[in-house]
Amino acid sequence: MAEAHEAVAFQFTVGAEGVSLNVSYDVFKALLYSGLRSWKLRCRRTLNSLHNTLYPGHPVRGIAWCGIIYTLYIKDHDPSYNIIDWIDSHIFRRYFTPENSKTCAILVFGTGTYFVLIQIRQYILKSLFSYHGWMYQEHGRPVGLGQKLWGGLVKLFIGRNPSLYSYQSVLPQLPLPSLDDTLKRYLRTVRPIYDDIEYHQMEVLAEDFRRTIGRKLQRYLWLKWLISSNYVSDWWEKFVYLRGRSPIMVNSNFYGLDMAYIRPTRIQTARAANMVCASLKYRTRLDHQNITPLMIQNMIPLCSSQYERQYNTVRIPGKDADTIVHYSDSHHLAVYHKGRWFKLMIVHNDQMLQPCEIQIQLDEIIRDASEPAYGEEHLAALTAGERTSWAETRAKYFSAGVNRTSLETIEKAAFILILDDEEYDIGSLNMNSSTQNSAEKSEKFDAYARAILHGKAYNRWFDKSFNFIFSKDAVAGINVEHSWADAPISGHMVEYVLSEDILYYGYDELGNTRGVPRFTAPKPTRLKWLIPESCNILIEKSLAQATKVFNDVDLHTYIQDVYGKGFIKKCKVSPDAYVQMALQLAHYRDTGRFNLTYEASMTRLFRDGRTETVRSCSIESSQWVKSMENPNISKSERIKLLRLACDYHQQQYRDAMTGKGIDRHLFCLYVLSKYFNMDSPFLQRVLQEPWRLSTSQTATTYDEKHFRKLMAQNPDLVRKYGIDDQRNLAPYGGGFGPVAADGYGVSYIIAAEDLIFFHISSNKSAGETDSKRFGERICQAMKDMRDLFEGEIKFEKKN
Structure with a gap:
């Protein structure tokens, strides 16, 4: 209990000799600085709120x-x-x-x-x-007078x-589509996946829904639209994420990986210290709202509300539903290493620690040879198992005493830092000197991606907004809890942190952090646990559940480095639509049929917007896929059908972004039908349709002009890391688990002019799926699509 006593600024005792008063000056000073920091933060937030009100x-x-x-x-x-x-x-x-x-x-x-x-x-x-x-302006056409x-x-x-939240009050509401339009568009999207009899059945169900309870549910939904800033987002967060009772590991959380071709250091604590400082610098910019909101065409702002809960946030398990708790500030991190949990202070004397000071603290943790307490090593497996079981265990064993104190330390941390004791062998330091082919790289990246997605189930705290993970040889990754925000928010932060790590902080010749410590910061402290045997049994039970989940994951990464968006743009089609058509062709060849396909698009043109679904399997895409399998159809006809499919896909994407989507509207109608106890065979059928191909593009916000400017300011980096091309700074992207038990989850990042990374997941137990095989299908589809344009577009083949 020594730590508890040291945490008290004033102590007094009453004895025979009178009252004895002890004052801990260091603790008193720490409390004073903490209060001062909180006061300054509140003042700044008040001023920012005034600024945003008037903006x-x-x-x-x-x-x-x-x-x-x-x-x-x-x-x-x-x-x-x-x-x-x-x-x-x-x-x-x-x-x-x-x-x-x-x-x-x-x-x-x-x-x-x-x-x-x-x-x-x-x-x-x-x-x-x-x-x-x-948004519907055709590329290359002159802009009209009205626009x-x-x-x-x-x-x-x-x-x-503008500051980060300046445009929030002027963003429009997400519009509510008409019921007739949504049903009409829905029926069109399912035509390729149903035969004539099944499609006729859906038409009958849709018409019956429209004539009966559909109109009534639409009126109720209109009332919700009238009184809310966004009629979808609160229900989406509650029912899709927080009410889910299955493990969030693999099923909900997603991952992001390091830069693909640069290894700035092999010293674990140095890399972790730099990236922790870069992340905290980003947090300070968020707190001060110094980040410029993302703008389309430098004119149209995107909603920034999701940034608010990036740090100091945790998902608390509940018996029926979880809750998201966000703390206004946090002065520490929770660090996991070799089965032990530590508290690492990141603020001392009202100053944020520098990388060299944090590295010293992390080295202390690495040198600590103490053994984990009973039950401590596998404790985090509770966050990887069933949510109801975790909620009950938390209430019974972690609601009082030392366990509650230590759990609160983890949950109130700015984020989680994981120092793994394994290496991630992902090849050489930069792509220019690499002698490995893409297949060899993919094999190593597969193991790396699995480690970041789920690890061993007990060495990640899946409830925190994000975990930064560092291997023994200083390869980084991030595991993100999904309910508080969507992937682009974390992607924005990761790109900032990776660039600051290389271009701002850097490393000395030995690979350690730069700078000289300004003071002796408080040493990291071990968290204390008293885990009874009955609790440990529940921990091991949760670990067994989680182990079964991640052992079933089949995760594969495919590196498409033969060509990328540079060639695709010459084909005069959207790179995203082109990749989606490649996935349609690959999936048809893999399964022998067309399936419902999910592509995530954002609705952040509207206040509190999150995502909408683009249904990539369409009449146009299916006609093009069939043409690719028909040897009697000419190349010119196939190109024509491909462009029609890409154009229609872009039309759907624009509709989804501008509030004319299908699935969120039907989802809200389904929620209302359950609330009013109105059975709808049509809505039941719609919501039960499996997404056997679930896809998402990882957007990048890295500015090539900014990259060139940084390179001019840091010429030594060209020599040290071989950073003479933006491609070398390309992030490897990230991925997620499969949405359907018998389907694929595919995330891709169009990283550079001739570089695309695919992250493919499926379940081994499905039988029909195989992630590596699907990667080969994508490879062949990309090759066949490139061959379509031979003779029309000059293509430089690589050796």
Whole structure:
């Protein structure tokens, strides 16, 4: 209990000699600095909130406006048309002197009119952002007069220097599609996967739904749309994520990997220290809202609400549903190494620790030779098993005493840091000197990806918003809990951290962190656990469940480095649509039939937007796939069908992004039908259809111009790491587990002009699926699609 005593700033005892008072100066100082930091953070957040309320106006401009009103008034030019005099005589005259009351009246009028002007400007912006015709502009076609006028108005009213949340109040609501349109589009998307009899049955069910309870449910949903900022997001988070009772490991959490071709150091603690500092620097920018919101075409903002819960966040298990808890701040990390849990302070004397100071702390943990406490090594397996069992175990064994204190330390941490005691052999330091072929690289990356996705089930805390994981040879990865946000939010952070690690912090000649420690930071402390045997039995039971889950995962990575988006753009089709068509062709060859296909698109053009489904298997895509299997159809006809399929896919993608999707609308109608106890055979059938091919593109936000600028500022990196091409900084992307028990999960990242990474998952128990085989199908599909354009587009083959 020594740590508990040291954590108390004041202690007093009463004895025969009187009262004895002991003051722990160091603890008192730590508490003082902690309070000061919290106070400063609250003040900054208050100022940011004021700034965002007024944006695209500014408090300084508001003060200037009041000054203009005051100047005009004293010069006998009353801009208020006697309103100031009325406010003066009816409100302030009875409390103040005539001069002071007049000044107050002018300030009230000036502030009020400025706020009204800001409200008008915000309303205009919201109306402009509600227009999405620009998304449907055909590439290469001249922009019409109407769109030019719209673009000019957006630039006129949008304002300058926005903070992260400045545009939240002017983002439009997600529109509610009409029931008829959704049913019509739905029936079109399922035509390729049903035969004539099955399709006719679906038509009958859809029409019966439309004529009976569909209209009533639509009216209820309209009421929800009317009173909420987003009619989908809260239900999506609650019912899709938090009410799920199966393990979140593999089934929900996803992973992200390191840079594919750069290994800046092989010292585990140095790499971890640099990336921890880069991540905390990113957290500070989030807290200060210094990150510019993502903008499409530098004009249209995307919703930033998901960033808020990136740090200091944990998913708490419940008996029927989990909850997401976000803490306003955290001064420590929870670190796992060789079965032991540690608390690592990241703030000392109100200063964030530097990489060299954190590396010293991490080296202390590595050198610690103590054994795990009874039950400690496998403790995190509770977060990998069934959610109800974890909730009951948490309530029974972790609600009081030392176990509660240690559990709160983990759950209130900024994030989790995992120091693995295994190496991830992913090849040479950079791609230019690599002698391995893609197949050899994929084999090594497969094991690496599995380690980051699930590890051993007990060496990841799957409830935290994210775990940063570092191998013994300093290869990094991230495991992310999915309920609090979608993958692009974590991807944005990971890209920032990886670039800061290389281009800002760097390493010395020995591979250690740079700099000299400024002070002796507090040493990391072991967390204490008292795990009874009955609790340990539950831990081992959860581990057995989780082990069964991850042993069933068949995970494979396929590296497409023969060609990429550079060649695809020459084909005059969307790179994403092109890859989706390759997946359709590969999946048809793999299964012999067309299947319902899920591609995630974002709806962040709207406030609190998350995702929508693009149904990639369409009438157009199926016609093109059939043409590729028919030797009697010419290349020119196949190209024509491919372009039609890609164009339709892009149309669907745009519809999904602009609130005209199908699946979220039907999902909300299904939730209402359950709430009102209205059975609907149509909705039951829709929601039970398996997504045998679930796909997602990992978007990149890395700016090539920014890359060139950084390279000019850091010429030594070209020599040290061979970073003479943006491709060398390409992240390897990440992936997720299969959505359907007998299906595939495919994540891909179009990383560079001639580089695409595919992450393919399936279940070994499915029998019909094989991730490596599917990777080979994708490889052949990409080759066949490239061969279509031979003679039309010059293609430089690699050796």
